Amino acid sequence: MVKFVTKTGSNGQYYFSLKADNGQKILSSEGYTTKAACLGGIDSVKANAKDDSRYDKKVSTNQKYYFNLKAANGQIIGTSEIYESSSGRDNGIESVKSNAPGAGVVEE
Template sequence: MGKFEVYQDAKSEYRFRLKASNGQKILASEGYSAKAGCMNGIESVRTNSQDDSKFDRKVSSNGKHYFNLKASNGQVIGTSEMYEGSSGMENGIESVKTNAPSAPVEEV
């Protein structure tokens, strides 16, 4: 089973990352000024990850594939790692859909 990790970055902002059961990071948040906002972001990932239309599939300027998970208001709540091809990206999306709803939250 995957897990959410909550941590503070160098600017003391709260962030989360969703990791798959193999420890690979599959989704990362932006910074939040308060821990409560970060926890709300995790709940938004749990909810929105079950709707395929909330995954915005992208190709970067260097040709790598990635995705953003968006909330109902269109705001990005998480961004994936970069993938060599679209199949890796699609596997990442499926991993978020599978892991996010029941992933425990750990503070690191």
């Protein structure tokens, strides 16, 4: 079951990741100063996941592929893992679009 996993980092900030059935991270957040803000970030992913225009497809300096999911204001709310191919990245986007809106939240 795809789920959002929240955790507190060693720096005291809160993070979430969207994990696939196999436990692999699909999308990860940046740090939030409060747990409430972190949960708000998850809500933002759920709200923006189905909108194709919110995905920014990228190629890293070492020619690997990834994407950012952005909110309506342009702020990045999640960054994908690195993929070897553009088709892998596109499959990751499709996974977020189809799974994030209904995914549950668990604390790590």
